[in-house]
Amino acid sequence: EPEVTQTPSHQVTQMGQEVILRCVPISNHLYFYWYRQILGQKVEFLVSFYNNEISEKSEIFDDQFSVERPDGSNFTLKIRSTKLEDSAMYFCASSEYASRQTQYFGPGTRLLVL
Amino acid sequence: AQSVSQHNHHVILSEAASLELGCNYSYGGTVNLFWYVQYPGQHLQLLLKYFSGDPLVKGIKGFEAEFIKSKFSFNLRKPSVQWSDTAEYFCAVILSSGSARQLTFGSGTQLTVLP
Numbered sequence: 001e002p003e004v005t006q007t008p009s010h011q012v013t014q015m016g017q018e019v020i021l022r023c024v025p026i027s028n029h030l031y032f033y034w035y036r037q038i039l040g041q042k043v044e045f046l047v048s049f050y051n052n053e054i055s056e057k058s059e060i061f062d063d064q065f066s067v068e069r070p071d072g073s074n075f076t077l078k079i080r081s082t083k084l085e086d087s088a089m090y091f092c093a094s095s096e097y098a099s100r101q102t103q104y105f106g107p108g109t110r111l112l113v114l
Numbered sequence: 115a116q117s118v119s120q121h122n123h124h125v126i127l128s129e130a131a132s133l134e135l136g137c138n139y140s141y142g143g144t145v146n147l148f149w150y151v152q153y154p155g156q157h158l159q160l161l162l163k164y165f166s167g168d169p170l171v172k173g174i175k176g177f178e179a180e181f182i183k184s185k186f187s188f189n190l191r192k193p194s195v196q197w198s199d200t201a202e203y204f205c206a207v208i209l210s211s212g213s214a215r216q217l218t219f220g221s222g223t224q225l226t227v228l229p
Contacts, residue, residue, distance in 0.1 A: 004157075031215060043158075043204065045216035056216055091158065095215075102148070103217060107157035 002026040004106035006092050012112045013082055021077045021109045023092030032075045033093040033103060034067065036060070043091065049075065082113045116141035118205055120220035127195055128228050135190040135223050137179075137205030147188040148206045148217070149179055158204065164188065175199070197229045 005024045013019050025032050034046040047057040049067050064086075066078045075094075079086055089110050093103040119138045127133060139145060149161040162173025169181040179190045188205060205220040 033215070033217075035217070042221050043206075043217075043219040045218070048215045058216070093217075102160055102163060104160070105150070105158035 004092055004094055004104050006090075006106040006109050008109060009107065010110045010112075012114065015084060015113055016081050018078065018080050019082055019111060021079075021090050021092075021111070023075045023077070023106055024073050025075055025092065025094030026096075026104055027073070029094035029096050029104075031055075031095045031097065031101075031103075032067075032069070033095075034077045035091045035093065035105075036088040037091065037108075038085075038088040046077075079111075082111075084113050087111055087113045116145070116207060116209070116218050118207055118218050118220035120203075120205055120223050122223045123221070124224045124226070126226045126228065129197055130194050131227075133190070133192040133195045133199075133225070135203055135205075135225070137188045137190065137220055138186050139188070139205075139207045139218075140186065141207065141209070143209060145207045145209060147179075147181060148208070149173065149177070149188075149190050150204045150206060150219075151201045152204065152222075153201045161190070161203070195225070195227045197227050199225060200227045201225060 007022045032049045037043045045058050047061045048055045068076050089108045091108045092106040095101040095103045117140045121136050147164040150158045151161045152158050162171050164171045164181045172178045177192050202222045202224050204222045206217045
């Protein structure tokens with residue numbers, strides 16, 4: 001069964017550094033998403049992406065964040081100038097179509113900002 | 115803004131006990147509803163979903179959920195839990211109309227099943 005994959009599984013970085021989290025969505029899916037879960041809190045939506053552009057973003061997704069689909073398979077989340085409060089589990093998801101479709105999640109990247 | 119409430123933060127059951135996890139949402143429009151499960155060390159997996167039709171939906175591993183529109187609820191049930199059901203369970207909703215695609219999650223319920 002096709003799966004969403006994410007790399008790395010864990011990332012430790014110093015405050016102020018830039019990180020890039022990578023995701024490979026399911027191959028025939030058209031919509032891609034990033035969510036995050038701060039330890040002990042809810043899973044929160046960050047951004048959705050379709051047709052090479054952002055279709056929705058939350059208040060969390062400010063200028064510090066950017067997403068890109070650099071090639072036909074990868075979908076990346078870049079966090080510039082990381083802050084301590086960016087420490088969280090970041091989940092990538094993909095769906096074949098829009099809102100009535102199931103989103104399939106990757107295993108997550110645990111980001112720790114020191 | 116829509117929100118999802120899961121009132122049980124941690125549920126502990128013995129094997130063979132029946133399970134019901136509560137989920138309520140606050141949105142007056144039409145929603146699509148999901149239950150996801152996260153087993154220890156694994157990613158979020160879809161248990162079941164409701165889009166329309168029969169409000170009683172069956173999912174994998176013997177789970178089912180009932181959509182009660184008048185109560186804004188989508189409770190998850192299983193008649194007899196197993197040790198392997200130990201996991202965190204998340205209820206989520208998405209608006210079924212318009213362009214909204216973001217899932218709104220509840221805070222999750224940790225289920226521990228004692229052997």
